[in-house]
Amino acid sequence: MSAALALPERMRAVLLTGNGGFDKLDCRDDELLPRPGPGEVLIRVAAAGVNNTDINTRIGWYSKAVAEATQVGGASGIAGAENDGWSGVAFHFPRIQGADACGRIVAVGEGVAASRIGSRVLVEPVFRAEGAALASAIYFGSEIDGAFAEYAVAPSRHAHAVDCAWSDAELASIPCAYSAAENMLTRAGLAAGETVLVTGASGGVGSAAVQLAKRRGARVIGVARADKAAAVRAIGADRTIDRGADLLNELGRESVEVVIDVVGGSQFDELLQLLKRGGRYAVAGAIAGPIVSLDLRTLYLKDLRLLGCTVIEPTVFPNLVSYIERGEIRPLVAATYPLNEIVAAQQAFLEKAHIGKIVLLF
Structure with missing residues (x-):
């Protein structure tokens, strides 16, 4: 040594x-x-x-x-x-x-x-x-x-x-929150101009995902408690939806290209219904519960991709360091x-x- x-x-x-x-x-x-x-x-x-x-x-x-x-x-x-x-x-x-x-x-x-x-x-x-x-x-x-x-x-x-x-x-x-968020966005291939829904948008991973998705030029919708909505918009969300709201009623079916989820639980089925055909769902947490109900018809008839994300892609962390050093995130x-x-x-x-x-x- x-x-x-x-x-x-x-x-x-x-x-x-x-x-x-x-x-x-x-x-x-x-x-x-x-x-x-x-x-x-x-x-x-x-x-x-x-x-x-x-x-x-x-x-x-x-x-x-x-x-x-x-x-x-x-x-x-x-x-x-x-x-x-x-x-x-x-x-x-x-x-x-x-x-x-x-x-x-x-x-x-x-x-x-x-x-x-x-x-x-x-x-x-x-x-x-x-x-x-x-x-x-x-x-x-x-x-x-x-x-x-x-x-x-x-x-x-x-x-x-x-x-x-x-x-x-x-x-x-x-390290943990931003690499998890950037990894989900990378795996999902979020592109400029697409709409992404971020659950748990006021938490560590969620707030990171909001910033990182906005950095990519996406339209960002954050799900958060009403008393946290202003703070989530301040870091880049174009729109916020209350955590207890009916997402399908608020946004309509097939309204987003990508879902970034750390919540799981009972809203899982709604999230898949929000996705457009060919949409991508990426998950790195299940704070509301790990056991969910999946209608396989929703998955295969809409050609969806479900992406579990833990081990980060090799480019993710070097990219995060570059974002920090260029002042692109905070x-x-x-x-x-x-x-x-x-x-x-x-x-x-x-x-x-x-x-x-x-x-x-x-």
Whole structure:
């Protein structure tokens, strides 16, 4: 390991000790400092975003035995949940979670240029060896330790240098939410002039999708609570629809080319009916519930494409960095909390009163 300065032996970190409630989050100040292996870098984390995936894993929501919305067990966990990670493989505890990391490289492993030390970086949260199959992907803060600690290790190729004047909190808003949103838009092939409907448009992924879709020159319709509609329009939505409204009544059948969905639940059938023939539905979340009803006639008679999106395309993260550096996007930071107040941060996240991202600062 090569380092530019002396490093401590121990660090502050939050360990997830099992599936369940907030009591499974163990804030410690004596966790051993990780060391970068070949091809890896050690990052001094400055800020880390809070995401649905952190809570989903803690409460056991990825278990196939669970059919509830993510809100149901957010505070206490979900009874009957089995220990499944997002990939279907059993999750290993304890684990340092956190998919979003902004910080600086302080040490490098074998094969990584020492000149990388000192670089301000964002960590691309889904790791996959170049050319490797989707099945080989692992998630930062899930299969390996992540950003809810003062220091974190990541592959050098997934630690992207970024040159901008943004705050640490703003940068930490990008990795998970914006890569998920840009990945859905990329997979769906959203083009200028098309109309896209974005569900959950005031949340982290939804607000990112609104901005990124507008950047592509699309007409953007955001679904959000009425009290958040003005903020969603301010970041690029051409129109907003109240979360509880009848979408078919508001827009009419076959009115949009693309749906970007992170909500799922009972509105799924409506969303497919909104799509024009040849339309594309992309999904990267199901906060209102993972079990939906599908009329196969709607799917095949309209020649629709349904796109599940987790592992991001190779172009997505480099493109996001370029958008940042050219000033083409700007995240919404709803609130910040110190690392040791992670429970309060997750409680605020679960209340869904915020717009944009909630971020932990170090």
